[in-house]
Amino acid sequence: MPFTSSIPETDYFQDLAFLQSIIDSIEEGVIIHNRKGRVISFNKKATGILGLTTDQLFGKALYDTDWQAIHTDGSFIPGDEHPVIQTLRTGKPKNNITLGIQVDQASIKWLSVNTRLVKISEEVFVFATLSDITKLVTSNQSLQYEQEKLRASEEKFSKSFHFSAIGMAIVSPDGSLQDVNEAFCKMIGYSKSALLQKTFQNITYPDDLEKDLALVHQMLSKEIETYQFEKRYIHKKGHLVWAMLTVSLVWNVNNEPHFFVSQIQEITELKKLNKNLEEQNLELLKTEGALKRKIVQLKDFAGIITHDVRGPAHNIKKMVEMYETSQDETFKKTAFHHLKKISDDLTNNLNELVHILQIHLEKDIPYTDCDINGITESVCLQLQDSVTQKNAQVIKDFRVPIIHYPKIYMQSIIYNLVSNSLKYSHKNVEPLIRISTFSKEGQNFLSVADNGLGIDMHKFGKSLFKFQKSFHSGYDSKGIGLYLIRNQVEDLGGTITAESDVAKGSVFTVRF
Numbered sequence: 299m300p301f302t303s304s305i306p307e308t309d310y311f312q313d314l315a316f317l318q319s320i321i322d323s324i325e326e327g328v329i330i331h332n333r334k335g336r337v338i339s340f341n342k343k344a345t346g347i348l349g350l351t352t353d354q355l356f357g358k359a360l361y362d363t364d365w366q367a368i369h370t371d372g373s374f375i376p377g378d379e380h381p382v383i384q385t386l387r388t389g390k391p392k393n394n395i396t397l398g399i400q401v402d403q404a405s406i407k408w409l410s411v412n413t414r415l416v417k418i419s420e421e422v423f424v425f426a427t428l429s430d431i432t433k434l435v436t437s438n439q440s441l442q443y444e445q446e447k448l449r450a451s452e453e454k455f456s457k458s459f460h461f462s463a464i465g466m467a468i469v470s471p472d473g474s475l476q477d478v479n480e481a482f483c484k485m486i487g488y489s490k491s492a493l494l495q496k497t498f499q500n501i502t503y504p505d506d507l508e509k510d511l512a513l514v515h516q517m518l519s520k521e522i523e524t525y526q527f528e529k530r531y532i533h534k535k536g537h538l539v540w541a542m543l544t545v546s547l548v549w550n551v552n553n554e555p556h557f558f559v560s561q562i563q564e565i566t567e568l569k570k571l572n573k574n575l576e577e578q579n580l581e582l583l584k585t586e587g588a589l590k591r592k593i594v595q596l597k598d599f600a601g602i603i604t605h606d607v608r609g610p611a612h613n614i615k616k617m618v619e620m621y622e623t624s625q626d627e628t629f630k631k632t633a634f635h636h637l638k639k640i641s642d643d644l645t646n647n648l649n650e651l652v653h654i655l656q657i658h659l660e661k662d663i664p665y666t667d668c669d670i671n672g673i674t675e676s677v678c679l680q681l682q683d684s685v686t687q688k689n690a691q692v693i694k695d696f697r698v699p700i701i702h703y704p705k706i707y708m709q710s711i712i713y714n715l716v717s718n719s720l721k722y723s724h725k726n727v728e729p730l731i732r733i734s735t736f737s738k739e740g741q742n743f744l745s746v747a748d749n750g751l752g753i754d755m756h757k758f759g760k761s762l763f764k765f766q767k768s769f770h771s772g773y774d775s776k777g778i779g780l781y782l783i784r785n786q787v788e789d790l791g792g793t794i795t796a797e798s799d800v801a802k803g804s805v806f807t808v809r810f
Contacts, residue, residue, distance in 0.1 A: 321339070321340075321341045324341060324427070325343065326343060326427040326428065326429050327340070327343045327344030327345075327347040327348070327427065328340060328343065328428075329344050329426045330424070330425055331423065331426065332422075333421070335386065336357055336358065336359045337355055337356055337358045338423070340355055344428065347409070366399075368400075369398075370398070370408075380397075381395045381413045381426070382411075382413055382426055384413075385414070386422070386424055391414045392413045394411075395411045395412070396408065396409070396410055396431065396435065398435075407430065408435035409428045409429065410431045411427070411428050412427045412428075413425070413426045460480065461479075462561075465478075466478070466479045466481070466559070466562065467482055467560040468560075469557060469558040469560055470557055471555045471557070473499050474497050475493050475497065476494070478494065485539060485541070485562065486531050486533050486539055487535055488501075498510075499511075501532055502529065502530070502531060502532070503529070503530035503532055506529045509527065510527075513527070514545075514558075517558075525545055526542065527542075528540065528541070528542055528565065529541055538566075539564060539566055540564065540566040540568075541562045541563060542565050545558055545559070545560050547559075613682055614640055616683045617633050617682075618637065620633050621633045621634060636679065639679055640679055640680055644680070665703060665704055666704070667702055668702070668703050668705050669700060670696050670698070670699055670701060670708075670735055671696055671699060673708055674712055674716075674733055676709070677709070677712050677716055678692055680713065681716060684721070685720065688720060688723060688728065689728045689729075690719075690729035690731060691729070691730050692716070692731045693732045693733070694733050695734035696734065696735045697734070698735040698736060698743075703790075703810055707786045710782065710783070710786060711808060715746035715783070716733070716746060717779065722773065723750045723751070724749075724751065727749065729748060729749065730749045731746065731747070731748050732745075732746070732747045733746050742810045743807055743808065744807070744810070745806070745807045745808075746805070746806050747803065747805040748803045748804055749803040750803050751801065752798045752799050752802050753769050753796070753800070753804060759796075762796055763780050763781055763783075763794070783808075787808055787809075787810075792808060793809045794806060794808045794809075
């Protein structure tokens, strides 16, 4: 492109051509403007940078709309602030001015511009150089955008950290506290400056430290990304503070552990409420258990009344009949004496049952020192009719004469076992009943053995103590006695076992 000026043509045109070739060899874009700001010359580099053809660039003026320049913040540069115009007006150079030019509808070309004023004779020109810094500017804009995002994120985190309603702490990999918020300070009673002199190990309850350190180790070895558990802190005043601790780990650009972020939510009151609830649930379970025991005991009492009183009542009826039909005065006196004794025992038993029932809803069944021999004598008297008819022999061996137990239950146990031994005896064999007590490994036992019909344990062993189960036909049996004994014994923490051979007899053993 020829260099155009108002200087008369002379022999130095050849020098201007030489000058043009020098300009074309420059690595930067070069554009020369006249005093009106129009482009009068440029090099090939300039057309390449601007993406324009020679015809599109030559003769352009800075005030043309296609040349509208912008700052990096997107604001337009007024024409009188353009570096070329300012150099024309002031004569002063402009160095490293960054501006953008819209080269098409979709993109902006960013340039670094330098201007110098050049005078040739009477003419004034502006020599402008430009470099394409589009990549640098866009990279800086992206960097600034990311930095702004980071700043906003840091500001958001800072506000969330310091104004959070739950405790928060920044902890270094060695455990020292780098920063804490006000909520955490209030939680454990220290000032911020005091806490920053401590490690998390200093304020952790010793029993929880091992678990905490193990989880930290797992996080540092990248086995886990975060962890959460209930932890106790030591308050400045010495008491414990329960908290739900949630921990995450931030890694630096070198993939090294940078710091831990701990979120500490106090749950002391919740733990107290849970403890109170657990205690109330335990009390409720105890009450429920006591209620169930009382229901079982009431059923037992009903069974005792309906089952155990029947035998003595039958004996009373028999003795009354014998008394009325006998003409022997001596026999009548003996029968009357037995009748009175049985009646007194029955009355005493009924009175004790009534007394127990009166206090049953308020207290447990009262224990007393049971005279085993006295209770056995009373039972044998109540069953006197059967003892006499079958000529039964009762052998007593009480190595433990006194057993601490509810008397009404002891009475019922002995009565039912002896009654069964008499009932299920061989027709032509005199019953032999051995009643004994003994102690083993600190526990008391009662055993009732007989030589009666026995029970097929292979056939009936599993149902021996079940309700309304009988194992011999032709007998007045309702299958209640053994069921009643088992309930009474097991309700008070004991056991009853049986050994039996058909036609050889049975042994029932009660462990109190």
